[in-house]
Amino acid sequence: MRNALIVTVGYIYDPANPPKPTQEQRTRLDGVTEELIEANAPGDPDNPPLTDVELATAFRSGDIRDLRQRLGLSQSTFAQRFGVNLRTLQEWEQGRRAPDQIARSYLRVISLDPDAVARALAAA
Secondary structure, eight states: OOOOOOOOOOOOOOTTSOOOOOHHHHHHHHTOOHHHHHHHGGGOTTSOOOOHHHHHTOOOHHHHHHHHHHTTOOHHHHHHHHTOOHHHHHHHHTTSSOOOHHHHHHHHHHHHOHHHHHHHHHHO
């Protein structure tokens, strides 16, 4: 087995002293248009554009806030009624975290029939 050298390079971004692009980088960036971005996006293996289905089902942090407000519930009441950790709910609403697939499914069920979910949880 060959010996391998692994090097880890750390970088801490300092917003008070952001990196400045070189003149060459600035010139290249100035030539980038929305049309060029759109034309090159499908070929980007690291970040392919979302399909229409993916866009339609994508998580939006405002959706949870809208659901909660539609139900007329505070964050703490929503969290308590539906068994969601309050801090997790706050992070979802603020976009710091996104619910996983199971949580998104649960939120969808809540949006479709919140009373049935509350009754089922109360009976458990």
